[in-house]
Amino acid sequence: MTTWQKITNTLYQDGIDGDKSSKKVQTLKSSFYPSWKINRYLLLSKAVYFIYSFAVGGLKPFLPIYFKQLGINAKHLGILMGCRPLAEAFSIMIFSMIADRLQCHKTILITALCMGGLLTFAFNFIPIPSFYCPPDNITSDIILNTTFTSEAFQASPMYTVENPYTLTNGSYNEGYYFRRYGSIIVDNPYFTYDHYDLQESFICILVIIIICEMIAAPSLTLVDTYTLYQLEDKKVEYGRQRCWAAIGIGAGELMSGLILVHSIMTIEICGKIYVMGHNYNIAFSLYLILMSIAAVIALRFQFSESDNPSSSQINRHGDDRNTTDNTDHDDEIYHEDSNGIETKKLIRHYYHQYKNRLQNINKDFSESELDDDSDDAVFSYSTDSNDEMGMLAKLKDKRSTSPNQYSNVWQLFTSLRYGSTLCISLCLGTAMGILTSFMYWHLQSLGGSTLLFGCIGVTIHIVEAISFFLAQNAIYYLTHVGVMGLCIFLTAVVCMSLAFLQILWLAVPLGILIGMITALFFASATSYFSQAAQKHSISSAQGIFQAVYCGIGCSIGSVVGGIVITYHGARNLFFVAGAFYTIIFMLFILLQLLIHLSERGTLTDIRKKKGTNDPPKSYFRRVKATRSRTY
Structure with missing residues (x-):
């Protein structure tokens, strides 16, 4: 038994008045535990937020440029970028419900991190489409005396339609003639991508994106779930934990930008050397390494009390001190302090007072109203004491727990x-x-x-x-x-x-x-x-x-x-x-x-x-x- 538990038990065994004992306990606790402590459980979520976001910020903003480097045009690029949010939406809803139903949050999180890193690294193995080198000195035939419709040339960059003259042919009083541009500007006059290889690359990228986003999308949602679980009734402090994700994205984008500037990829096409762009091998490798590190850290996550072996058996105070906690959970309330150490506070008279008050509230509110509305309906009957807020929050959790x-x-x-x-x-x-x-x-x-x-x-x-x-x-x-x-x-x-x-x-x-x-x-x-x-x-x-x-x-x-x-x-x-x-x-x-x-x-x-x-x-x-x- 720790020193703090001995002091708490001594206070209640001496029969001190409830109000005085509560104040005395809080005073002694503040003297033993300073108000500024690092919660090691939240430190894990900060680390995963930063590492995961560093990996995402170091690669995802540059993926459109990488796909363009592979020859993907703007139309196909829009399809690739547009399917990602939809795949994420369905994946997050499905996997979050499965995690709640089967209580397998950690398993899904680690699987999502590992498989997301591996599937994203697979982009690195997509081959560059082959190139077609047109032969020189091409001779072409021109077909004369052909009837054309103006609609066929409205969108053509090679012809312009004019009507300044009257044709001399007797069969036409007036009409159009077509003038060929003297020169046409193209992206690269020496080579072009093979059309069939481009289609294969596009389909391959599309399949990898859909599968990758479907599997990896729940990662950040489950990290949010773990963070909110550890915050308990201090969920307003969620932003202080999530800020590390924003820091990671900015740092990763800056770091990858500096690395990619100095990495150039060249390729030989039609007997000549061309600079194709940047070498993204480093970015993909860094993404896989960081995702693996995040998965290792996530192994320490505790999404429920069953994940913590030290909290599975806790003795009760008083006459039933030698019995296990599974006999009656309603007579004890556990509080996890900022140092991550679970201590037991036995305040039976306070607990029953709040329980009776909650039962009176339930007579006026139906069960559905309490579930639909926020905690204000319950908290409006309590004072501004942090202890009461915590007790009522825990009581509501016990009352509203439902299998469905x-x-x-x-x-x-x-x-x-x-x-x-x-x-x-x-x-x-x-x-x-x-x-x-x-x-x-x-x-x-x-x-x-x-x-x-x-x-x-x-x-x-x-x-x-x-x-x-x-x-x-x-x-x-x-x-x-x-x-x-x-x-x-x-x-x-x-x-x-x-x-x-x-x-x-x-x-x-x-x-x-x-x-x-x-x-x-x-x-x-x-x-x-x-x-x-x-x-x-x-x-x-x-x-x-x-x-x-x-x-x-x-x-x-x-x-x-x-x-x-x-x-x-x-x-x-x-x-x-x-x-x-x-x-x-x-x-x-x-x-x-x-x-x-x-x-x-x-x-x-x-x-x-x-x-x-x-x-x-x-x-x-x-x-x-x-x-x-x-x-």
Whole structure:
């Protein structure tokens, strides 16, 4: 028995008053354990976030250039890049539900990391298509006296249609004649790719991308699940852990860029030496090594109490001290401190007091209402004490645990509050798809340079890391709903600014806003859904959210944005997008007001039944988040 357990047992055996003992225990605990400690379990998630994102940032941004180097044209490249989010969306939803159902999170995570690294490394073995070398001094025949239709030459780059003369042939009063251009500019006059080899390369790349994304997509979602499980009731601190992913992406992209600049690949074609581009062997090898390291670290993950052998047998205090903990779980509550050491706090009278209070609440709220609504309905009856918040959260987890996890997740996302938030996630996902796919396109059409693009990219990654770290403070002062509303407003501002942009370097401040939107919305939505979901359904909830936001939303944004740009131009695309997100922002405010009024009336009716005239507490009032930091 540790020193802290001896002190705790002594206090309760002496029969000290409950309130005084609780304060005395907290005082002694703060003296034995400093408030700033490194949680070794969260340190593992930070390491996996950084290493995984370093690998992704060092390779994925350069894959379109690599595919272009293999001879893939723009049309096929769009298909390859567009199928990735859809494959990720379905994979995340399926594997997250399987992980929750079978409780095999660690197995799926390690398999996803290893197979994702191996399948991505397989891109390195795709052969360069063979080349066709046309012979010199080609003699061609010209067919005269042939009737042509103008439609056949409207899209041809070799002919132009004019009508300045009247033909002398008696059978025609007037008509067209075709003039051949004196010279035609081609990409490379010496060689061309073989058409059949290009088709084989495209199909091979498409198959590898689909299989790779289907298997590797759940990796980051399961790491999020592990992080949220370790945070317990401090899920607002999720952004402080996820910021290491943004740091890893920026560092990996910078490192790979510096390496690829000095790696040149040459090839002999038609008897001449050509520079084909950069040698990506180093990038693929580095990706495989980093994914293997992340898989090794993930072996230490503990997704449930059964993964921790030290916590499987814990003695109870009092008369039943020699019995195991599986006899009665309702008389003890375990608390894992910031140092990762599990200590036992036996506070029977507090526990029964909260249990009776929760039973009274259940008389007024139906079981479905408590599952659909957030924790505010329960927390509104408690004080701002961190201990009570933790006790009620644990009691609710025990009360709402159900064998059928999927029906509860379905009830969560079909409720008005969380269903509307999921729709907002879809809208913000389309915005991210438009910005990531067509912002540089638009700036390049305005004359932007690669230096400008590099500055914008670095700015976005730096701001993402800072925003993830400060997301907890933003949620504390603005609440989850307020942060998401702010992100919608900033998205409308960014799109409108791009539509009327004249000075190109003003796009760098817009990169700051894009980084804030990406980090704050993802952190707030992740903690928002995870707090509402059951403890063993967090992975399913996160899988559905990320599939809608990162998968379906980004795909819709890319496809619709490409269609609008083709027919109406990039400026009109961003103008329409800005107007659309402005309308979404106003609808979001109206919807939150309606939810607030409906729940305010519900709480008023409940208080009347209880015979109290106290004014109902606002829906937007949140229990104060604990000020202790978890690093």
